[in-house]
Amino acid sequence: MEIVIGLIIIAIGAFCQSSCYVPINKIKDWSWESYWIVQGVFAWLLLPLLGALLAVPAGHSLFELFTAEQSFNIWMTILFGVLWGVGGLTFGLSMRYLGVALGQSIALGTCAGLGTIMGPVLLNIFFPEQDPLSKLTFSVILGVVVTLVGIAIIGVAGSMKSAGLSEEEKKAAVKDFNFPKGLTIALLAGFMSGCFNVGLTFGADIKFAETQEMFAGLPATFLVTLGGFVTNAIYCFYQNQKNKTWGDYKKGSVWGNNVVFCLLAGALWYSQFFGLSLGQSFFEKGGTMFVLSFCILMALNVVFSNVWGIILKEWKGCSNKTISVLVAGIAVLIISTFLPTIIDSLSK
Numbered sequence: 001m002e003i004v005i006g007l008i009i010i011a012i013g014a015f016c017q018s019s020c021y022v023p024i025n026k027i028k029d030w031s032w033e034s035y036w037i038v039q040g041v042f043a044w045l046l047l048p049l050l051g052a053l054l055a056v057p058a059g060h061s062l063f064e065l066f067t068a069e070q071s072f073n074i075w076m077t078i079l080f081g082v083l084w085g086v087g088g089l090t091f092g093l094s095m096r097y098l099g100v101a102l103g104q105s106i107a108l109g110t111c112a113g114l115g116t117i118m119g120p121v122l123l124n125i126f127f128p129e130q131d132p133l134s135k136l137t138f139s140v141i142l143g144v145v146v147t148l149v150g151i152a153i154i155g156v157a158g159s160m161k162s163a164g165l166s167e168e169e170k171k172a173a174v175k176d177f178n179f180p181k182g183l184t185i186a187l188l189a190g191f192m193s194g195c196f197n198v199g200l201t202f203g204a205d206i207k208f209a210e211t212q213e214m215f216a217g218l219p220a221t222f223l224v225t226l227g228g229f230v231t232n233a234i235y236c237f238y239q240n241q242k243n244k245t246w247g248d249y250k251k252g253s254v255w256g257n258n259v260v261f262c263l264l265a266g267a268l269w270y271s272q273f274f275g276l277s278l279g280q281s282f283f284e285k286g287g288t289m290f291v292l293s294f295c296i297l298m299a300l301n302v303v304f305s306n307v308w309g310i311i312l313k314e315w316k317g318c319s320n321k322t323i324s325v326l327v328a329g330i331a332v333l334i335i336s337t338f339l340p341t342i343i344d345s346l347s348k
Helices: 001-016 030-053 062-066 070-126 136-165 167-173 179-193 195-202 219-242 246-250 252-280 288-311 320-347
Strands: none
Touching: 001 252, 001 288, 030 219, 030 246, 030 252, 030 288, 062 219, 070 136, 070 179, 070 195, 070 219, 070 288, 070 320, 136 179, 136 288, 136 320, 179 195, 195 219, 195 288, 219 246, 219 252, 252 288
């Protein structure tokens, strides 16, 4: 029952994340780089900081935690956050060229698989005595493989969509639709985005002994998003300078509206990792579901992003065969969230 509760919490976070781009459509008279960094202030700085504070017991401070003996792990967590920030930037571009459904599917699928595998592999390089590779059990690998199969099926649906629609229909669904270009960017975004889980892996022990288990992952989450914020801020401010869009921040008439929707978008985005930390507390520490939880989160993100894609009519005009392939891919992803638990139960 606890596993089901954990999955439900993670699923709620995934649904929120998949909805985070909807409020952005309500932002007025700001360039991409301006609204992207403002929502990032909420998504990657303020809300993760508030979340991290929940992990600080009475009588302690967050500064005390971050100046402790774990400086190597802290800097590695931030470093992989910086690398994840590159994935965040290209992630937005993947949706520009592929749409919310297909863009998130390919990028998050790559992120799910590589993020799960890279964490233990890289941790083993620095701390082989901890034997982190032992966490990559048959059930974990199977879960990753099934997730990637589901993503591949959805990718096939995307290819069928590209081949079956006229240029006018493609542009009607996604204004700048470009499958080859979008696919390349989405794969890069997925690879770099997988660094988020690597950062969480390095930061797993950055917590107080008294911290409640459900909040234990939030300090590391803050460090990862802090690194990502630095990457995004540099790029967005560069674009402000290049495109001469500094004036966006002076448009007082739209500030109220835009800040509200940036806050909403940021809160929805951060919900996925807040939910991940809460959901993991219901899994056995270091067990199959705990190790796979990041992959499960990404798989559910894909499921809900495709639901939004259907709602936003990004698959309008596709044949019934294409829709059937899409639904099959979503079904495989849903199965991938429960399959490892079933395998573990049968092996006992």
